[in-house]
Amino acid sequence: MNNLSVVGQRIPKLDAAEKATGRSRYIQDVTLPGMLYGKILYSKYAHARIVRIDTSRARKLEGVRAVLTGTDIPEIRMGVYKDNPPLKSGKVRSYRDEVAAVAAVDLKTAEEAIRLIEVTYEALPAVFDPETAMKKEAPLVHEAHKTNVLKMPWKLHYGDVEAARSEAAHIVEDRFSATWVTHCCLGTSGCIADFDHDNHLTVYSNTQIPSLAQKDFLGTLKALGLKDRRARVIKPCIGGGFGSKLDTYAYEHVAILLAFHARKPVKIQFDRKEEFIATSTRQPAIMNIVQGCDENGRLLFRDIRMILDNGAYTSWGATTPSVMMLPISSLYRVPNVRYEALCVYTNNTYAQAMRGYGNPQATFAIESAMDALAAKAGIDPVEFRRINANHGDEVTPQGFRITTCGLAGCIDKVAEALGGGKRKKGEGVGYASLVHVGGGARVYKSDGCGTLMKMNDYGQLDLFTGATDMGQGADTVIAQIVAEELGLHIEDIHVIHSDTDICPWDVGAHASRTTFVAGNSALGAARQLRSQIVKIASRVLDVDPQDIRLNDRMVISRQDPEKKIELGKLLRKSHFSPGGNMLMAEYFYDPDNENLGRDFKGNLSMTYTFGTHGARVRVDEETGKVEILRYVAAHDVGRAINPLLLEGQVYGGVMMGIGYALTEQVQLEKGEIMNPNFRDYKILTAKDTVPIAAPFLETTDAEGPYGAKGIGEPGCVPTAPAIANAIYDAVGVRIKDLPITPERVLAALKKKGGDDTCGIDPLTEKVYDCTS
Amino acid sequence: MKPFTYLTPHTLDEAVSLYESHEGRAAYIAGGTDVLIKIKEEKIEPDYLISLAHIPVSEGVRFNEDTRALHISAFTTHRTLELSPLIRRDYPILHDAVKNIGSVQIRNTATIGGNLANAVPSADGAIPLITMDAVAHIYGTKGERTVDLIHFFLGPGQTVLEKGEILTEIVVPPAPARTGSAYIKFGRRKAMELPLLGVGMLLSLDADMTTCVKVRIGLGVAAPTPIRAYNAERFLKGREVTDATLAEAGQIAADEARVRDSIRGVAWYRRELVGVLVKRMGALCRKRITDEKSIS
Numbered sequence A: 001m002n003n004l005s006v007v008g009q010r011i012p013k014l015d016a017a018e019k020a021t022g023r024s025r026y027i028q029d030v031t032l033p034g035m036l037y038g039k040i041l042y043s044k045y046a047h048a049r050i051v052r053i054d055t056s057r058a059r060k061l062e063g064v065r066a067v068l069t070g071t072d073i074p075e076i077r078m079g080v081y082k083d084n085p086p087l088k089s090g091k092v093r094s095y096r097d098e099v100a101a102v103a104a105v106d107l108k109t110a111e112e113a114i115r116l117i118e119v120t121y122e123a124l125p126a127v128f129d130p131e132t133a134m135k136k137e138a139p140l141v142h143e144a145h146k147t148n149v150l151k152m153p154w155k156l157h158y159g160d161v162e163a164a165r166s167e168a169a170h171i172v173e174d175r176f177s178a179t180w181v182t183h184c185c186l187g188t189s190g191c192i193a194d195f196d197h198d199n200h201l202t203v204y205s206n207t208q209i210p211s212l213a214q215k216d217f218l219g220t221l222k223a224l225g226l227k228d229r230r231a232r233v234i235k236p237c238i239g240g241g242f243g244s245k246l247d248t249y250a251y252e253h254v255a256i257l258l259a260f261h262a263r264k265p266v267k268i269q270f271d272r273k274e275e276f277i278a279t280s281t282r283q284p285a286i287m288n289i290v291q292g293c294d295e296n297g298r299l300l301f302r303d304i305r306m307i308l309d310n311g312a313y314t315s316w317g318a319t320t321p322s323v324m325m326l327p328i329s330s331l332y333r334v335p336n337v338r339y340e341a342l343c344v345y346t347n348n349t350y351a352q353a354m355r356g357y358g359n360p361q362a363t364f365a366i367e368s369a370m371d372a373l374a375a376k377a378g379i380d381p382v383e384f385r386r387i388n389a390n391h392g393d394e395v396t397p398q399g400f401r402i403t404t405c406g407l408a409g410c411i412d413k414v415a416e417a418l419g420g421g422k423r424k425k426g427e428g429v430g431y432a433s434l435v436h437v438g439g440g441a442r443v444y445k446s447d448g449c450g451t452l453m454k455m456n457d458y459g460q461l462d463l464f465t466g467a468t469d470m471g472q473g474a475d476t477v478i479a480q481i482v483a484e485e486l487g488l489h490i491e492d493i494h495v496i497h498s499d500t501d502i503c504p505w506d507v508g509a510h511a512s513r514t515t516f517v518a519g520n521s522a523l524g525a526a527r528q529l530r531s532q533i534v535k536i537a538s539r540v541l542d543v544d545p546q547d548i549r550l551n552d553r554m555v556i557s558r559q560d561p562e563k564k565i566e567l568g569k570l571l572r573k574s575h576f577s578p579g580g581n582m583l584m585a586e587y588f589y590d591p592d593n594e595n596l597g598r599d600f601k602g603n604l605s606m607t608y609t610f611g612t613h614g615a616r617v618r619v620d621e622e623t624g625k626v627e628i629l630r631y632v633a634a635h636d637v638g639r640a641i642n643p644l645l646l647e648g649q650v651y652g653g654v655m656m657g658i659g660y661a662l663t664e665q666v667q668l669e670k671g672e673i674m675n676p677n678f679r680d681y682k683i684l685t686a687k688d689t690v691p692i693a694a695p696f697l698e699t700t701d702a703e704g705p706y707g708a709k710g711i712g713e714p715g716c717v718p719t720a721p722a723i724a725n726a727i728y729d730a731v732g733v734r735i736k737d738l739p740i741t742p743e744r745v746l747a748a749l750k751k752k753g754g755d756d757t758c759g760i761d762p763l764t765e766k767v768y769d770c771t772s
Numbered sequence B: 001m002k003p004f005t006y007l008t009p010h011t012l013d014e015a016v017s018l019y020e021s022h023e024g025r026a027a028y029i030a031g032g033t034d035v036l037i038k039i040k041e042e043k044i045e046p047d048y049l050i051s052l053a054h055i056p057v058s059e060g061v062r063f064n065e066d067t068r069a070l071h072i073s074a075f076t077t078h079r080t081l082e083l084s085p086l087i088r089r090d091y092p093i094l095h096d097a098v099k100n101i102g103s104v105q106i107r108n109t110a111t112i113g114g115n116l117a118n119a120v121p122s123a124d125g126a127i128p129l130i131t132m133d134a135v136a137h138i139y140g141t142k143g144e145r146t147v148d149l150i151h152f153f154l155g156p157g158q159t160v161l162e163k164g165e166i167l168t169e170i171v172v173p174p175a176p177a178r179t180g181s182a183y184i185k186f187g188r189r190k191a192m193e194l195p196l197l198g199v200g201m202l203l204s205l206d207a208d209m210t211t212c213v214k215v216r217i218g219l220g221v222a223a224p225t226p227i228r229a230y231n232a233e234r235f236l237k238g239r240e241v242t243d244a245t246l247a248e249a250g251q252i253a254a255d256e257a258r259v260r261d262s263i264r265g266v267a268w269y270r271r272e273l274v275g276v277l278v279k280r281m282g283a284l285c286r287k288r289i290t291d292e293k294s295i296s
């Protein structure tokens, strides 16, 4: 497979020039004739009873076309737990609660109308800390739910942790925490809802889940009494997703409701502040971990308990334990595993999917504790990881079938790149590894993706995929796979992914699955097309089908290279003759992976991506500031379909991970976001980039398209622990709370009994006990 | 955002009289990087924005050979200052500060006058200038007046500027021989960052190259306005400059800083930083004096 001509090439993203020259059309650029502008009024309290809403002044304002409150709309409940109506009535449970909405002829009027709505609240006692919220006397966020603890039993136990614990030679026990961070997509959220005369709905929206969003919107139509109407989802160019668009949001349903009432298309477009306040965060977590090994450093058990701040409503954040289970049960070989996670309602904002989906949080705890355990066992941290590394052809306690596994190779690559050299005072090196799904993930009933293809008379292909390109370059990678299979040039392929009326079903751009699943789907369709071409060519060229090769837009006989024909010519011959035909193909690929069972066992993915990251840091011992001198992120990617885009994914992931490790935090004070802007939310800038090397290992997975595994998320998974471990190596303090701010490092250095720095909150200087 | 009328006077007098005739409903705009944000956030809602960008005064810096004073037009952009070889060579403290303001795009439009008139405690341009004993030249209906820049700031967003007065020029007096100066912005990232703490220092040594004959320590975000650490200055003046005395000066400065908690940082940490960074800036000043000497 090594004489590939398109796969493996460093091809820039197909839409790069369009984007760089400002031609791409984002939701911000879309307007429809007669379109109205919608605006949402949010709660002024973290928890309060809505006593009265007076919308009369807003209704009277000239140019206002619709005003809605929670009592004006039918029963619609969003999210996995169905606890979130798009407009709230009765009470508000967080500052981001949507209380009312308006549609008006222009944005200014809509904003003015929002100001004219008078809401009378009666404040209720609120709860902002999940551990407090679990107490009996804590105020209930949802009274009908009777408790703040969600009925989602994230609980597994494989082997016998207690027995293993009693046999362990070395044990570490610790508490870690990870806070709110957010996606910071450059393109802010927005949508347009448009009904036609027959009440069929079209929604233009930034979404990573066109097919599931369509289903949600059908639900809203049904609630409006429009049961047999159609919902069409059109995606404009999306300026970044990172998981933020894996659920539908209130604003999308509100736009539909407003459009329905106003009988005009309605656009709701977030500004940056709204993006911070009204879209979701990464799931915060309090993580208790106990881990033990035998005398030789072999892991014996891992025992983890977590409490997740669910916020006031439930989206995918609450299901991140399902992915946390992957590193918990299967990062390194660990025979006995126990895990329990509780999601607890509070009056904070609620979390969503975000790149890595729980894996970064869990890996922070696991890999920090791995380092501590290595130190306790007196084994070099790299050696300790080698001893416990996963290998190919093994089944982990959770039933994950590891087929190809380049973990040991990744550890070696990183250790080699960072291990040597003299170390100056205040400098240190740290390592952390990762495992993630790399061959789809059966989290939904289907993990499938469909592809349709049609080829014109000139050998140019239109490819309709269910996949979503939100900037990661899915279109380019799919085009490369198909070009390779059909002997075409990359520019011969036009990937269309933007419209549910045109494109087949796909479960969504999540779980690093697009290259693998959409790639396999496209490959399946391409193979059909190829066999059609071969059939025609064998007739026209009079050669055996086995003998035919497609390359460089030509159809050629292997035996007799003189026998060849230009593809377009062949197609025209076949088309423009009696009984002619056109080349079309369709393929639906649903991987042979398994849903997790009741015991959470099951081979979730067709293959697993592994990697190791390492950081060399310098810690300023007087200010606590951490500088990253060098960063190496090695991954087993199966095959690099496009090394340029692959490196882009890794660089971007690592920078996101560094922000997670060191600077980023959505600061909530009593439920209110204090830093809803880029001045105070410290996403890293271009000037903060560090030297990153992204070597990769190609294990050519049998299931992947041309051997590829997914690599969208791994870049940000083990970044925080690699950096935390490097800080420990440099100055001997272990920071257990993210982000690792200079304040936390300095406070820990000042306390330096070394290890007892748990939970120093730089805002309050409150020190939490870590022994509990 | 409320709409406004944009006025473009061509002389100082015209600007001042426009302000007067729209009193209470007008604001000046130079680069607009502070004022437009305030308008967008609806913190101010002027009906008129009076641009100072069209007044043909000398934008830029000028060194007066007779008085050996540096004249900086208030309308100078940070980028112009950053790229000035004169500033880079002879006023490194100012170069340190302006080269890290916002981003290149911001520095291309934001002015030093706007930075001072906006008067936030974190203004990067203010600290080097108070540290160099700069004097503000102000023009208004009653003519021109001058104020020592250290007395220019009254509180967050408040200055001695009377209604309609325009800051026209900042004049930096000459420094003694064997003077070094330096500024550090301590932040969480490398660009688009307001300082968690800003420390500027100017140090002049005696011919013996150890005794301090003059010292200025300016602190940003250490109080509601840019301040000087007078106690630390008094301590250091006349003393030998050593690592130990610099560290002690740092401690004294930390004690006199009026730092507070905010969402951007906590008081205890800011206080720590004052101590460390004053010490480091002192050492950097000393190094710059020595380097200078070894070049000449």
Ligand SMILES: Cc1cc2nc3c(=O)[nH]c(=O)nc-3n(C[C@H](O)[C@H](O)[C@H](O)COP(=O)(O)OP(=O)(O)OC[C@H]3O[C@@H](n4cnc5c(N)ncnc54)[C@H](O)[C@@H]3O)c2cc1C
Binding pocket: B027, B028, B029, B030, B031, B032, B033, B034, B035, B036, B037, B052, B074, B075, B100, B101, B102, B103, B106, B109, B110, B111, B112, B113, B114, B115, B116, B117, B118, B122, B123, B124, B125, B161, B165, B166, B167, B168, B192, B193, B194, B195
């Ligand atoms: C993204 C971003 C990053 C930034 N980063 C930094 C940073 O790192 N450090 C920093 O210190 N600042 C920073 N700032 C703030 C701002 O850029 C500076 O304060 C800048 O110097 C202001 O100058 P301006 O010409 O844009 O002022 P304007 O916005 O035009 O004016 C500011 C205020 O001063 C008044 N004014 C302006 N000129 C005069 C004058 N000559 N006489 C009287 N009144 C006047 C105006 O009426 C207004 O009230 C940043 C701003 C942004 C948007």
